[in-house]
């Protein structure tokens with residue numbers, strides 16, 4: 001963004017829709033000079049500002065190599081290790097400072113200092129080595145929010161073994177699919193964990209996942225309590241027992257090329273098969289650290305709490321890698337925010353004097369619904385609040401600002417994706433006024449555009465496809481094992497895919513957005529067949545493939561229904577095979593199939609068994625009509641359907657007369 005433009009934007013910020021950060025915030029912020037945008041506009045050199053936040057074993061020779069688009073390279077020739085950057089380099093200054101502050105749902109608590117983290121990560125790295133894990137082996141981690149999770153991730157990073165963390169709520173089949181796709185021969189898991197006061201048996205999922213993959217993976221099992229888990233299969237290794245053999249071991253960190261992968265993170269797309277987004281070591285870590293500093297305003301002395309799960313990208317970038325690279329204290333908590341009581345989040349915030357708090361619109365809407373009385377008895381004082389994952393309505397934004405931020409904290413609404421590694425659109429908090437409902441301006445160095453379906457740039461403030469026209473270091477390298485799919489999914493639509501010039505390549509986000517006259521972006525949500533349930537991304541095709549696994553089901557279509565609290569929820573429409581009568585047992589089987597294939601978090605809100613699905617004359621299922629029905633909208637024109645009576649029949653079934 002040119003500086004003239006910055007000035008015009010500033011000049012317009014007088015509208016009453018805007019809220020200005022308080023002077024006390026601005027006075028202490030990490031970035032207070034608008035010229036940061038000019039520096040990053042010097043592409044690609046600007047991004048070295050983020051890379052310089054890290055310790056490099058070998059300096060890079062070239063900042064950016066765009067010669068083989070869309071396989072861009074960043075900080076080429078540089079060498080570094082992520083665990084060194086997140087741990088070792090802090091030891092001189094903050095050996096005894098808490099790195100990870102963990103709260104178990106059962107009241108257990110651990111302060112893991114940088115010194116402790118160094119010891120535990122080394123021991124785990126040594127254990128991984130001892131069972132034969134080598135550089136570039138992909139390690140699947142299926143762990144909940146316990147210290148074992150970041151410790152295992154950082155141990156993998158130390159020995160150069162990319163991790164693939166699968167959110168603990170995912171089913172055994174989802175774990176098996178991801179292990180198979182990544183040829184991963186080690187699964188790191190746990191016996192169980194707490195959620196809403198219940199000790200969940202995680203080992204059952206482990207056993208089923210191991211039975212489902214064809215190869216015989218090694219299995220490392222942590223126990224949630226220090227004593228060895230009972231009932232482990234003989235071939236599994238109990239981590240804590242085995243760690244006793246590795247006390248005080250030190251593992252020389254493996255230096256990685258900047259372009260070597262740090263991790264895979266699978267995410268849902270428009271087909272049934274999740275994509276392994278592959279993130280590089282140097283560019284990713286630089287981008288995560290840079291945005292943690294500039295956007296989240298993290299300083300080493302802060303206590304920072306991102307209440308997401310490390311099993312998703314938010315937790316990777318903004319609980320583990322970004323905050324620890326900056327040497328701060330990062331809070332993590334096991335369990336559900338309503339257990340043991342609906343004020344627990346604020347109790348934790350008070351107990352640890354949290355400065356910066358990070359959550360999702362779904363959580364904010366939930367807190368709103370629970371009511372302000374749950375806040376009243378706690379003294380918390382945030383300087384900075386983040387929201388991420390879904391569009392936030394001004395009403396929820398204002399509530400967050402007033403009741404959680406006490407009208408003094410800044411709020412940043414951060415738009416980004418699993419694929420982008422870090423924030424792409426959000427305000428640098430001390431530089432711009434806040435505007436509820438708008439994610440804000442592009443991050444330094446990021447060049448978004450809104451284009452119509454033909455790829456033409458939309459000038460006025462009309463909705464269109466949100467694309468990014470210039471590469472950035474945090475972007476995914478590829479879809480693991482499938483370069484074609486990478487090109488097809490993210491580039492083909494608006495790029496000249498025969499061109500060797502990186503400027504002819506445009507990244508497609510899959511989201512719709514509006515660029516408002518002040519330059520702020522309002523994100524409207526997914527334009528493809530991906531829904532956003534409580535901030536979790538779920539592909540309709542994945543749900544549909546799970547539903548048709550039920551033998552009685554002939555065909556299925558899944559739609560997103562707008563939901564007050566969760567943003568969207570899935571509705572399942574299914575037709576049954578000839579001669580089969582609909583009954584509740586089949587509905588239950590459909591729900592069970594989704595839980596088995598994906599996980600309980602993807603459970604549909606309604607299952608509607610229908611005689612027939614609405615189809616065009618050529619036999620294509622008209623999901624759009626079903627979506628209208630799910631959302632109580634009027635049905636559009638149905639005359640071109642094979643059987644025009646079908647949608648009205650379903651409408652009556654769902655909405656009543």
Ligand code: WT7
Nearest residue numbers: 388389390391413414415416417418523526537
């Ligand atoms: C999708 C990405 C990386 C954040 C966690 C989710 C939606 C994300 C916002 C926001 C409106 C948002 C988009 C995006 N999204 N942030 N601030 N405002 N929508 O990561 O699972 O990869 O999902 O979440 O639709 O494409 P994800």
